[in-house]
Amino acid sequence: MPVTELTAKSEKQKKSVVREWFDSILFAVIAAVIIRWLLFSAFVIPTPSMENSLLVGEYLFTSRLHYGTTTPVTPLQIPLSHQTVWGTEIPSYLDWIKLPQFRLPGFSDVKRGDVVVFNLPVEHPDLYQKYSTVLPNLKPHPLDLRSNYIKRCVAIAGDRLEIRDGRVVVNGTASEIPVGMQNEYFVATSTTVNEVNVFRKNGITAFSQYTETYNDTLPENDEPGYIVKTTEANIEKLKSYDFVKRISPVILPKGYKEPYLFPVTDLIDWNKDNYGPVMIPKQGMKISLTPINVALYGEIIQNHEGNDDIVIENQEIKKAGKKLEAYTFGQDYYFMMGDNRHDSADSRYWGFVPKDHIVGKAIFVWMSIDPDPTSFMNKIRWERLFRVIK
Template identity: 70%
Template sequence: MPVTELFQKSTKQKKKKSSVREWLDSVLFAVVAATIIRWLFFSAFVIPTPSMENSLLVGDYLFVSRLHYGTTTPITPLQVPLTHQTIWGTKIPSYVDWIQLPQFRLSGFVDVKNGDVIVFNLPVEHPNAFTKYSNVLPDLHPHPTDLRSNYIKRCVAIAGDQLEVKGGQVYVNGEIQVNPARMQSEYIVSVSTPVNEENVFHKNGISDYSQFTETFNDSIAANDEFGYVVKTTSDLASKLKTYDFVKRIEPIMLSKGLKEPFLFPTTDLLDWNKDNYGPLTIPKKGTKVTLTGSNIDLYGEIIKNYEGSEGIVLESGRITQNGKPLSQYTFKQDYYFMMGDNRHDSADSRYWGFVPKDHIVGKAVFVWMSIDPNPTNFFNKIRWDRIFRTIK
């Protein structure tokens, strides 16, 4: 080829992209970049329920770091980008599970600690477990591990810990644990006269309350007593005591030995309730346990569903592997025990059990926006005092 012709071809201008092509390229780049950031670095979530109040409120938008504990590789690769379970605004599944990849966790820079606020995939959406817990969580549906519903709770016990709740107070390894600063409990507020609920409750940031009469609970409310059942923090409960029309305030606690239905584990051998729970030991990787009638109810489900062991059958209080009774077992991964800060209004590990490490999504870091779903007026729609608040 003559040099002049080569030069002419090299100096020809490239064909200019159409505006539609440029727009499509920009959209594709944005989707790919957002997908990588969402998977590798951090994800945005919104709080839909009051289970973490008063630490996190319904309408809080938060960033969750995937770097802290190490992000996990996708298990279900055939999925519409930037979706979770369904396509936006529909009930159409956003994935197909024809291909299931093994999961790996990249290196993080910290381990899960007691007191961390954590987002995780709900374990009981496992195909073998979801129907059993429908009384506690009626909207459960089976999903692959990485596409199970995202829950946020506080980790109160890590692998290897012994946990016990006594009178609503958490103990770990026999030591009393510091309660979250904004932990919410349930109180009876007895008053001498009906109150202005707007001035007394709403202005103090109390949204969850209801009236009671003496028929509420004979052991708590006396005859002819009038008042409210209020979910709030201990500080706000102390403030309510200062009002001259408040006769008394007492925390509502279930008595030790009063068995609560639908608690984990499902057994008649234990008389636990949400205020008096345990003791129990959280499974730890490499720990061997002797399986007995008393602990198969605790550990049988995780051995069957989350350990990846072949041939496990759990039936009638017995656990077998490939037809042979299993008398001992060594755990293959760490587990955690999660509780909501709204201790009387949280469907957490007390009701559905342990969270496996491979279900951990990330650590909740800070609230970047907060929108009140039920504002007193339009100007109070945004909770300005919560924007960029770190999560403790």
């Protein structure tokens, strides 16, 4: 009976401390990669474009399950990185292999009012230079590694969108105003304001003294005051001060053509407060390629629909040298806007978000750190921790 052989097989070599640490780290990385790809991703808010709904310095979780997670397009990348190696400008991926993208089943579609994380469409290799004036430092990246942006979806595929005097109107009905939405206001005052005691005390961090050259849409006068970006609730608080003479919204008038607005064309005279009407492309929707439609939809037809040999010239779209008279869209698109409506580079400036660029739905804030606190004790915004995003 081969007892010695049986004993030898039953004995196990003890793992070294280094091997145990390596196995633990490897397991943790694999688990984190799977969770980050399949379930949830963590993001931080770097800019004020979503204030006052989301503040600079807030950390949030985004659900990839809601809309269905997407399979990687660029498989050759360092795990848990995005675009560059941590703390450097060294690319963290190789685009030698590109796979087709598939979206796994989700339990929800993107809805109006959802706060959505998506890949920035204009980091497409053929678009990033055109939009570098609106969004400085743009660089080309593969679809799944384009910069993550967060905005509120104000119109879905098939909607007719219009902005009238700053109010979003979808399919003829005024949209609900988000609780934390900010606009720009002129606050006329009878005296100089103690900015800390008045503005910051009331949660207003974006303000400046008014000058006649501040905005050519404001009437020139000698009335002293301030330009503030804040919510309607905070405006009501300011009205209670006896030195506040009046408060009026700063709205660009209809017919005033704003530079750098999407689409860049002389055929329209839109601005951020009076925009559209425009139809949001829907899969299967057919349009005539009129000059205005070429201006509105030409870029996505050329760059986000999987078409080859598309050329746009002289307000016409040509495929393989032949002019197209009509086009049927191959996927859904969305119109995204920041809740800080007068300080947000969003779809009004760079266009529609394709469905294949959607990452997930923002769920809740788990940490909120004030980058410019009035004191060390106020560094953490305790009242905003573990807050569900609405």
